[in-house]
Amino acid sequence: MVQIPKQHSAQPAAPHKSVPGAVPTSADVARLAGVSRATVSYVLNNTSAVRISEPTRRRVHEAAKELGYVPHAAARSLRAGHTRIVLVPTPDVPIGPLYSTFLNELQWALSRLDYTVVQYGRVGLSGDAAARAWAELRPVAVLGPVGMGADGIAVLRRSGARAVITLGPEPVEGAHALLTDHRHVGRVAAAHLLSRGHRRIGVVMPKEPGLDTFAVPRLEGVREEGAETVPLRLAYDEQDAAQVAAQVSELGLGAVFAYNDEYAMLLMRALQDAGVDIPGDVAVMGADDLMLGRLLRPRLSTVRLDLPSGQELAELVDRLVREPDQDAEPEPREALAVTLVARESA
Amino acid sequence: MVQIPKQHSAQPAAPHKSVPGAVPTSADVARLAGVSRATVSYVLNNTSAVRISEPTRRRVHEAAKELGYVPHAAARSLRAGHTRIVLVPTPDVPIGPLYSTFLNELQWALSRLDYTVVQYGRVGLSGDAAARAWAELRPVAVLGPVGMGADGIAVLRRSGARAVITLGPEPVEGAHALLTDHRHVGRVAAAHLLSRGHRRIGVVMPKEPGLDTFAVPRLEGVREEGAETVPLRLAYDEQDAAQVAAQVSELGLGAVFAYNDEYAMLLMRALQDAGVDIPGDVAVMGADDLMLGRLLRPRLSTVRLDLPSGQELAELVDRLVREPDQDAEPEPREALAVTLVARESA
Numbered sequence: 105m106v107q108i109p110k111q112h113s114a115q116p117a118a119p120h121k122s123v124p125g126a127v128p129t130s131a132d133v134a135r136l137a138g139v140s141r142a143t144v145s146y147v148l149n150n151t152s153a154v155r156i157s158e159p160t161r162r163r164v165h166e167a168a169k170e171l172g173y174v175p176h177a178a179a180r181s182l183r184a185g186h187t188r189i190v191l192v193p194t195p196d197v198p199i200g201p202l203y204s205t206f207l208n209e210l211q212w213a214l215s216r217l218d219y220t221v222v223q224y225g226r227v228g229l230s231g232d233a234a235a236r237a238w239a240e241l242r243p244v245a246v247l248g249p250v251g252m253g254a255d256g257i258a259v260l261r262r263s264g265a266r267a268v269i270t271l272g273p274e275p276v277e278g279a280h281a282l283l284t285d286h287r288h289v290g291r292v293a294a295a296h297l298l299s300r301g302h303r304r305i306g307v308v309m310p311k312e313p314g315l316d317t318f319a320v321p322r323l324e325g326v327r328e329e330g331a332e333t334v335p336l337r338l339a340y341d342e343q344d345a346a347q348v349a350a351q352v353s354e355l356g357l358g359a360v361f362a363y364n365d366e367y368a369m370l371l372m373r374a375l376q377d378a379g380v381d382i383p384g385d386v387a388v389m390g391a392d393d394l395m396l397g398r399l400l401r402p403r404l405s406t407v408r409l410d411l412p413s414g415q416e417l418a419e420l421v422d423r424l425v426r427e428p429d430q431d432a433e434p435e436p437r438e439a440l441a442v443t444l445v446a447r448e449s450a
Numbered sequence: 451m452v453q454i455p456k457q458h459s460a461q462p463a464a465p466h467k468s469v470p471g472a473v474p475t476s477a478d479v480a481r482l483a484g485v486s487r488a489t490v491s492y493v494l495n496n497t498s499a500v501r502i503s504e505p506t507r508r509r510v511h512e513a514a515k516e517l518g519y520v521p522h523a524a525a526r527s528l529r530a531g532h533t534r535i536v537l538v539p540t541p542d543v544p545i546g547p548l549y550s551t552f553l554n555e556l557q558w559a560l561s562r563l564d565y566t567v568v569q570y571g572r573v574g575l576s577g578d579a580a581a582r583a584w585a586e587l588r589p590v591a592v593l594g595p596v597g598m599g600a601d602g603i604a605v606l607r608r609s610g611a612r613a614v615i616t617l618g619p620e621p622v623e624g625a626h627a628l629l630t631d632h633r634h635v636g637r638v639a640a641a642h643l644l645s646r647g648h649r650r651i652g653v654v655m656p657k658e659p660g661l662d663t664f665a666v667p668r669l670e671g672v673r674e675e676g677a678e679t680v681p682l683r684l685a686y687d688e689q690d691a692a693q694v695a696a697q698v699s700e701l702g703l704g705a706v707f708a709y710n711d712e713y714a715m716l717l718m719r720a721l722q723d724a725g726v727d728i729p730g731d732v733a734v735m736g737a738d739d740l741m742l743g744r745l746l747r748p749r750l751s752t753v754r755l756d757l758p759s760g761q762e763l764a765e766l767v768d769r770l771v772r773e774p775d776q777d778a779e780p781e782p783r784e785a786l787a788v789t790l791v792a793r794e795s796a
Contacts, residue, residue: 128608172608174585194557194569211540220583223540223569237566239520262474262518342744366741373745395712396742398688399719 128171137167144168148175190214190421191243193234194223209414210247217422219245232256239263245421247271254278267424269417273321275436280424282412282439286318290325292407292444293361293389297331300450302359302387304332306352308367311339319363322391326361336360338367345374353378358386359450365390365397365406372400372449387450402448410441474517483513490514494521536560536767537589539580540569555760556593563768565591578602585609591767593617600624613770615763619667621782626770628758628785632664636671638753638788639707639735643677643796648705648733650678652698654713657685665709668737672707682706684713688720695720698732705796711736711743711752718746718795733796748794756787 130148134141139160146154147164167173192207211221224238235256238246245267246260254277257268261278268279275281290307297305307326309319327333334355338348348371352360362368368390372382380386382402390397390406397404476494480487485506492500493510513519538553557567570584581602584592591613592606600623603614607624614625621627636653643651653672655665673679680701684694694717698706708714714736721732728734728748736743736752743750 172605174582174605174609194567220570221540224566236520259518259520263520340741369742369745395686396715399715 128173130173130175132171133164133167133173136171137163139164187242187244188219189241189243190219190221190245190247191238191241192221192223192247193238203411206411206414210417211414213415213418214421217418219418219421232259235259239265244425245269247417247421252276267421269421269424271439280420281436282417283436284411284440285438286321286440287325287328288440288442289391289407289409290322290327290361291329292325292442293322293391294326294329294331296405296444296446297359297361297387297389297450298329300359300387302331304334304357304359306334306336306355306357306360308336308338308348308360308362308371310363310367311337311344315363322361322363338363338371340367340370342370342374345370346378349374349378349380352386353380359389360386361389362391364392365394365404366392368404368406368449369396369400372404383448383450389450393445397447400449405447405450406445408443408445410443412439474519476519476521478517479510479513479519482517483509485510533588533590534565535587535589536565536567536591536593537584537587538567538569538593539584549757552757552760556763557760559761559764560767563764565764565767578605581605585611590771591615593763593767598622613767615767615770617785626766627782628763629782630757630786631784632667632786633671633674634786634788635737635753635755636668636673636707637675638671638790639668639737640672640675640677642751642790642792643705643707643733643735644675646705646733646796648677650680650703650705652680652682652701652703652706654682654684654694654706654708654717656709656713657683657690661709668707668709684709684717686713686716688716691716691720692724695724695726699724699726703732705733705735707735708737710738711740711750714750714752714795715742715746718750729794729796735796739791743791743793746795751793751796752791754789754791756789758785 130141130144133148134144137144137160143156143160144164146156147161148168192210214221222241222243224241231252232255235252236259239259239262242264243260244265246265247269248271252270257270257276257278260268270276270279270281271284272281273283273285273287275283294305305326307323309316309323323333323335334357336348336351338344352371352375360368360371362371368388372388375382375386375388382388388404390404391409393406393408397406476487476490479494480490483490483506489502489506490510493502493507494514538556560567568587568589570587577598578601581598582605585605585608588610589606590611592611593615594617598616603616603622603624606614616622616625616627617630618627619629619631619633621629640651651672653669655662655669669679669681680703682694682697684690698717698721706714706717708717714734718728718734721728721734726732734750736750737755739752739754743752
């Protein structure tokens with residue numbers, strides 16, 4: 105234990121107001137508090153190895169507050185060799201309420217474990233270029249890097265990330281994989297429609313870019329379950345919905361599985377406006393189990409998706425950060441729970 | 451202009467593969483490329499003041515790639531004295547499609563101007579404590595710090611932020627203010643309902659926490675326009691909606707302005723399920739102009755909100771960063787455009 109010399113005097117000798125506009129430094133804080141710069145650093149970084157008296161501690165905090173001094177995270181992370189930053193990539197696609205709730209809960213759980221959650225976009229960057237950009241922040245953990253290969257994971261690992269957790273249909277070498285297999289969503293929807301005697305299923309695929317990551321495996325799931333599939337490309341507007349509704353009638357489709365509840369609502373309205381009875385003429389299913397599905401008439405049948413709880417994921421991050429070697433060859437784990445919610449529309 | 455000595459040799463003398471698991475440094479890159487560390491730094495930071503031959507440049511990039519070396523943003527920002535980080539606080543409340551689109555566009559526009567957008571939550575932190583946490587990242591600009599006072603802004607400024615732009619109903623000292631006055635939303639809705647002869651208006655206020663920031667000024671706006679207001683607290687579930695629908699009938703309310711289109715849809719369904727005719731018995735209005743309003747029958751009347759374009763805001767950030775003094779005493783500017791969208795429900 106290091107004994108810190110006391111340098112306190114009732115009146116600070118040096119002027120302590122910094123030049124207006126200048127960024128206050130820990131030297132300014134030391135001067136005002138009448139202590140050494142090392143003491144300022146020990147107090148503000150909560151170093152437990154050094155015992156510092158409560159009055160000194162208070163004086164440093166008061167001086168820091170008066171000057172508006174804030175430690176520099178970059179400088180601190182250079183000293184410590186690592187950060188407490190957990191990087192959560194900002195999704196490229198508009199996020200729904202499901203993911204938004206998950207993210208919020210995760211953020212709370214990580215902050216309680218003293219991590220700092222930073223969301224970082226990858227606009228204009230492909231997977232491995234994104235990895236290099238993210239590595240510059242030296243995160244201690246990275247969650248859910250979409251579309252990143254083994255090279256990208258290696259870059260992150262070499263830059264000090266102790267935990268890299270992917271969320272996706274396939275495990276990626278070097279990362280801890282939580283599998284989210286959206287084919288499963290399609291299979292559950294198809295099983296329900298097949299059980300009602302529909303062997304030929306129209307599958308609504310959004311025209312909006314970026315959503316095929318989820319839409320294509322959902323379509324594949326419907327096919328895998330043994331149904332004949334008819335892909336229906338639909339943009340999220342009323343005009344396109346009217347055209348697809350006409351197509352459904354022309355093709356004589358008796359059942360449609362829509363990408364999610366919002367696309368299901370859009371198509372259902374267009375079908376009803378064209379005089380089609382649901383589910384009498386056409387059965388319609390959505391996915392995600394949003395509130396709006398319960399408010400439709402007939403009530404929307406859908407597939408409910410549950411991501412792991414934010415708390416659970418935060419604990420996994422913390423465990424991997426503290427014991428990085430233990431999960432060097434982690435078992436991929438299925439993370440997406442999928443349940444049928446049968447209501448009235450199918 | 452500095453002349454860099456060439457140290458190239460066809461075969462690197464020193465072993466260049468770093469210890470497995472060790473983080474590669476610029477010294478490793480220098481060794482592998484056969485150049486000085488200064489050259490590595492000049493090449494990887496794209497310093498234009500130093501002329502370096504194309505073959506040397508290529509060699510450095512190849513060595514960095516082979517070793518998986520990534521510059522340390524923290525170290526770089528310490529050298530440069532500032533970062534290119536633009537901090538956009540993660541909203542506490544689930545974000546709707548309006549804000550999500552705005553954020554996406556903003557991110558693209560800023561990345562084209564070579565800024566790095568970082569979203570940073572303030573879970574568990576109050577306004578000024580959040581400012582201190584954010585200041586640790588030394589952002590060059592901060593956008594939309596909700597609920598932050600003059601002290602928080604001063605902390606951010608002193609830590610090197612050249613642009614702090616608030617989005618809110620009131621200007622905050624020391625920040626560039628884009629005003630978003632949600633009373634205006636209430637006034638536009640009330641004016642429409644008053645013109646249809648409704649003097650007494652039920653105003654749906656979400657029970658969900660965090661939304662009063664917007665809901666209270668919207669209620670005030672309805673009152674300011676000269677209507678008698680009846681606040682109706684509503685949780686986002688069907689049971690609560692049935693109770694509020696009963697309340698609307700008991701109170702004999704002929705018009706309801708809901709917090710947004712989603713709450714309007716919820717209450718409209720409960721009213722219709724109770725046999726209430728819309729707009730015959732009760733006129734219903736929403737806000738936000740979401741797609742779902744167009745899909746309801748009757749079609750939902752609403753108030754459309756437009757935020758400034760992401761491109762516009764990115765250009766403002768860049769101007770303030772490059773010429774921080776020019777807008778030392780900025781004029782607050784109204785940033786929220788509000789338009790009535792009259793359909794069938796009111």
